[in-house]
Amino acid sequence: MSEVTPISLPRSGNVATLLFGRASAIAVALIFPLVLLLAWGWASARGWLPEQILPPPRYVWQAAVETVQGGDLLQHIGFSAARVAAGFAIGASIGLALGLAMGLIPTFDDYVRPTFTAIAQVPTLGWIPLLMLFLGIGEALKIVIIAKAALVPVVLNTAAGIRGIPRGYMEVADAFRFTPAQRLRRLVLPAALPQIFTGIRYGLTKAWTALVAVELLASSEGLGYLLVWGRQMFWLDVMLFAMIVIGVVGYLMDLVLARVEAHFQSWRVEAL
Known part of the structure; x- marks a missing residue:
């Protein structure tokens, strides 16, 4: 008679401990933003x-609701996400x-x-005046600037990781x-x-900040454009909402990469 392998189920105590730990981590992470919101x-x-300098939080909330309901926010996020995805893919690939x-x-x-x-050593934005002469102010300029921003940290961290073996x-x-x-694989x-993933995460952060900066200078859509448009129209509630969205989207992208990194390095934890 063949043996039946028992299925090990997680204990309820372990699950409760895990959920409590995650809830505690989320609560701790929300303390500082809540303090800032209360102070604001x-x-x-x-x-x-x-109010012309610092709109109340309720005004920013109203601007957020109107922007989301009007569909403008998703459009701007879509434009920005497409640009950063293309530029980051090019820069990270060449950087690796x-x-x-x-x-x-x-020798190389x-x-x-x-x-x-x-x-x-030349800041990413320092290349914009030169690249404008060759690429204009269209999409090609934005993609190249984003790619350059992602390239540098990926190259440095990849080379350092290999030399550190x-x-x-x-x-x-x-x-x-x-x-x-x-040997390579x-x-x-x-x-x-x-070290490579550190460079990729840092490169994505650099690419996102470069995207917002280049959209501030030469763009008619995207989160950077939404930010500068709110400032030009003196709609500071829209401007503050755009800043919050930029920060949240950047944080979520880094969080996704952190989860991917943890997945690919799970064998290290299991080997301990």
Whole structure:
């Protein structure tokens, strides 16, 4: 008679502890925003700043409801998300390839790193006047600026992660006579993955901030445009709402990448 493998079910106590831990973490994370909201409402109610400078929270809430109901918010988020996705995909792809080459080939790193470091020292927005001469102020300019912003941290962190692999690991790969492809897939990428993901997350943050900045300068749609449009029309409630949305969307993108990183590195936790 074949044995039946029992199915292990999580204990109710463990589930309750997990839910309580997550609820506690969320509560702690919300304390500071709630304090800021209360201070904002208190300052507005006391009239410490005129409404033309600091609108009350209820005005911002009304602007948020009107913007969402009118459908404008989703359109602006869609334009911004499409731009940052395209630019980040290009910048991160080139950054991974360049970072791998710099980390794996010391001679290539010696030739490329000085020039790359000099280029990286120029702020992303500093390239806009030059690129405008070649690309104009259309979508190509926005994509290139976003790609450049994402490129630098991905390259630096990928190269640093590869250079930080212990020499003993390489000696084990030599002992097993790994081919270059096997060495890359089984050793280099898994060992450098934490540093690589750090660069990807930081690159996404840089890409998002560059997107908003370039939309402030040259755009007729997107969250950056919504921000500057509210300022130009002196609709400060709309401007503040746009700032909140920019921060929330950026946080959610980083949270998604953090979950992806945790998924790909779950084997490290299981191996402990």
